[in-house]
Amino acid sequence: MTHKHEHQNQSIKNIRLVFFLNLIFSLLEFVFGTFLNSAAIISDAVHDLGDSISVGLSWFFQKFSTKESNDKFSFGYQRFSLIGALITAVVLLIGSAAVIYRSIPILFNPQPVNTTGMFWFSFIAIGVNGYAAWLMHKGSSKNENFLNLHMLEDVLGWVGILIVSIVIRFTDFYILDPIFSLLIAVYILIQALPKFYNTLMVFLERVPEGVDINSLEQNILAINGVKDFSHFHIWSLDGETNAFSVTLLVPEETISEGSRIKKDVRHLLDDLNVTHSTIELVTDEKDLQKHAH
Numbered sequence: 001m002t003h004k005h006e007h008q009n010q011s012i013k014n015i016r017l018v019f020f021l022n023l024i025f026s027l028l029e030f031v032f033g034t035f036l037n038s039a040a041i042i043s044d045a046v047h048d049l050g051d052s053i054s055v056g057l058s059w060f061f062q063k064f065s066t067k068e069s070n071d072k073f074s075f076g077y078q079r080f081s082l083i084g085a086l087i088t089a090v091v092l093l094i095g096s097a098a099v100i101y102r103s104i105p106i107l108f109n110p111q112p113v114n115t116t117g118m119f120w121f122s123f124i125a126i127g128v129n130g131y132a133a134w135l136m137h138k139g140s141s142k143n144e145n146f147l148n149l150h151m152l153e154d155v156l157g158w159v160g161i162l163i164v165s166i167v168i169r170f171t172d173f174y175i176l177d178p179i180f181s182l183l184i185a186v187y188i189l190i191q192a193l194p195k196f197y198n199t200l201m202v203f204l205e206r207v208p209e210g211v212d213i214n215s216l217e218q219n220i221l222a223i224n225g226v227k228d229f230s231h232f233h234i235w236s237l238d239g240e241t242n243a244f245s246v247t248l249l250v251p252e253e254t255i256s257e258g259s260r261i262k263k264d265v266r267h268l269l270d271d272l273n274v275t276h277s278t279i280e281l282v283t284d285e286k287d288l289q290k291h292a293h
Contacts, residue, residue, distance in 0.1 A: 014135040015055065017132075018055055018136060018147060018151070019052060019055040019056050021132050022051050022055055022132065025129075026049040026051070029041055029048060032121055041118070041121060044125075044154075044157065051095075055088075060084070075276065076237075078241070079203075082238060085199050086196070086199055088147060089192055090196075092153070092192045093189065093193070093196065096185040096186075096192070099185040100182060100185045102181075103179075103181040103185070104178070104182070106177065107178045107179070110175040111174060112174060113164075113165075113168060115166075115168050115169040116169075118165035119166065122158045122165060123162070125161075126155060126158045126159060126162065129154040129158060130155050133151030133155055136148035136151055149191055153184065157180075157181075157184050160183075164177050198239070199239065202236045205233075205235040205236075207234055207235070208234065208242050210272075211242075211272055213234065216234070216272075217232065219268050220232075220246070223261060224261075225250050225251065225261050226248050226250060227249045227251065228248075228285070229247060229248050230247050230249075230288050231246060231247040232245075232246045232247075234272070237275070240273065241274075242272055242273050242274045243274065243275070243277070244269055244274045245277070246280070247280045248261065248265070248282070249283070249285060249288045250281050250283060251283065252283040255283055261279075262279045265277075
């Protein structure tokens with residue numbers, strides 16, 4: 001088994017564990033929230049249940065994305081992990097917007113909270129969500145990055161509840177509860193929007209981040225034997241690995257050096273995470289134009 005497959009399998013195991021942690025903990029929140037008569041805990045339970053659904057989808061898509069290529073998906077199933085990332089991002093954005101919508105009215109009418117229940121339950125919550133965030137932080141896929149943001153949101157939320165419970169225990173500043181909720185929600189929105197945008201750009205096959213396409217074009221034209229090119233494309237398959245294609249115009253007398261020319265082009269791709277490349281050589285400008293857009 002290759003290192004990449006081992007990493008993918010570990011990612012699947014981590015996402016599966018986080019899914020069950022979130023699901024079980026959200027059910028416990030409903031129970032303890034009702035027992036402690038805490039609207040804040042019950043509200044967070046609804047949020048965590050949404051997280052659980054999102055993590056479950058991400059687990060499924062991450063596992064599905066490791067399937068080998070076949071006659072239906074010649075590039076493989078790598079992009080399926082992006083679907084999970086997009087769904088998670090949408091849930092995260094909607095959830096944050098809902099928190100803002102719910103918190104603003106409470107600013108004008110603060111409600112008493114069960115500080116003792118909030119205090120003790122927050123310790124358990126920080127431990128569970130902190131462990132889940134640590135698991136996702138070790139991953140490198142966009143899916144895991146989004147899930148890490150989910151877990152970080154929960155950790156920050158419970159740290160806020162812990163602080164609020166301590167302060168309110170000795171004061172009557174109940175307004176701190178909605179203030180903390182708004183600050184966390186805005187922070188998550190600021191973090192989630194760029195990640196959502198970048199994942200969307202992968203689907204739209206934008207040039208991968210970190211790739212200077214103009215410099216790459218000039219370096220290809222500088223290769224001995226290359227007169228011109230067309231059908232030049234570089235795009236990301238899953239946000240981590242890239243694909244590349246180009247049609248090169250070469251003099252007829254150098255067509256025998258095709259292997260050397262292709263090798264030189266692929267050498268330029270060494271640091272660009274390109275795992276799939278298609279390089280075609282033509283000797284007639286008419287053929288070059290046929291391949292151009």
